Amino acid sequence: MKKFINQGNKDTRSGFGEGLTELGRNNSDVVALCADLTGSLKMNTFADENPERFFQVGIAEANMMGLAAGLATGGKIPFTGTFANFSTGRVYDQIRQSIAYSNKNVKICASHAGVTLGEDGATHQILEDIGLMKMLPGMTVINTCDFNQTKSATIEICNFEGPVYLRFGRPKVANFTNPLDKFQIGKGILLNEGNDVTIVATGHLVWEAIQAAEKLYENGINPEIINIHTIKPLDEKIILKSVKKTGCIVSAEEHNIFGGLGESVARLLTSKAPYPQEFVGTNDTFGESGTPTELMNKYGLNMDSIYDAVMNVMKRKAK
């Protein structure tokens, strides 16, 4: 089992903030918009360094999405920033008509995704956003796993022409990917080679998958782990190659199992390679108040749930 070293806990939203700062210094077409959450989204440095290219829109997300579509029409590369809930469900029709259907080059950057925003509770958490966004034709959907990856993804989506939904979180989590890795949209990352089971994870669940894998390895199970940071377009090749070798798969995400990564994987498997799959995710529920760790544990979004899912799916493998 390959060793992964935590370089120190950091929040993914700070990776976004640093990436945006770098973009601001290197690309004069980049503009940023925020709906009264500049500090939460870590957009302060960009705003301070580029006051003419930073648009504080107030608590008015619908207008923010329209402004972004207009700025893109004028040739700018707008990055919008607010919580994932207010970046998607609240403004779905604005994104659908003015951005997705209109092919606008807008980067919708969403922090505080999933339950791990914690104590604010279900009104501010969202477990449905991947589903909402992946259903929009032409929308690219990315969920990064740590600080380094969020920073490199933020920089890379700027080079990509088209609407992107970039999802990240609030809490400080293990930062373990190589800061020098270039982010490749739509290309899954093979973290550990194994033969017994495939674990595909996204976002905060990637580190949990690594922890689960270490425990599995101690018990004689050798899992293959894939970091699926891009949910759409899905890297079908890496998943199919792996599952044909291992014969079973577990998907893991901080999202409702309805509409998330797991469902995309299931669609792929049923049409190309029907191997058994287990889902780690929330089961058609809203979140609630609590600490991020308490919530991850209560809703089964941790290494233990992944471990159990592996045990279950391996029992269903063809003999």
Add this chain to the structure above:
Amino acid sequence: MSRNLDNLVIQTRRDILRMVHAVNSGHPGGSLGCVEFFVTLYNKIMKHDHDNFSNDIFILSNGHISPVYYSTLARAGYFDIKELSTFRKINSRLQGHPTNHDNLPGVNISSGSLGQGLSVGIGVALSKKLNNDNSLVYVLTGDGELQEGQNWEAFMYASANNVDNIIVTVDFNGQQIDGSTEDVLDIGNLKLKLESFNWKVLEIENGNSLEDVYKTLNEAKDNSMKGKPVVILMKTIMGNGVDFMMHSHKWHGVAPNDEQLKEALNQNPETLGDY
């Protein structure tokens, strides 16, 4: 105003009527009400060219009046007038509501779901400011459409941020699908509301007069770049130019039948050649 523009107005009405009749669907009422505005804007006011964003830009928010938009664009040379015959048909670039999705020249954004165009127009205006480009953004919205809350976010934003390179026109025909705006949801004193939002408000008493529209759009241009966004409340008559369609919301989204079309076209004899 020139005779040519009068002729273009009549021909545009014919295009609208024939387009909606051909597919027995579409929105003639609001389209006919805005003919004089479109003809003036595209032929006398805007410096426009689809491929050059440093020119003036027009954003249509009330996308359902697509027939007048398509006719105006085609007759301004953006695409062949023959393409008007594909309106609302399968495989057409002329969708029921306008979209740039299929690269129709002259259309920069999709609209139809109401209340979004004002925000988009302000966004374009912001990009022009960043580019130090002195051209203007023109937006047309319906009046019923102002019931959508996003507009008020946008009105608030533009004045608070001195977005003064935008001229918004409200098609103030007082009608919406279910009846008069007053009956459905009264938008109240729009002039006072917008003045209190710190916009420069101009009015056109007769939005179906080429002279009045021209005069006020020019006045709006003179008032632009002076620290405040400009809005024009343009009173129009829904269904203008066809006597049995005028002054009623009933022709908002209904196409004329064969006989009605004949009667309507008789009232607007061919001037510049049908598509």
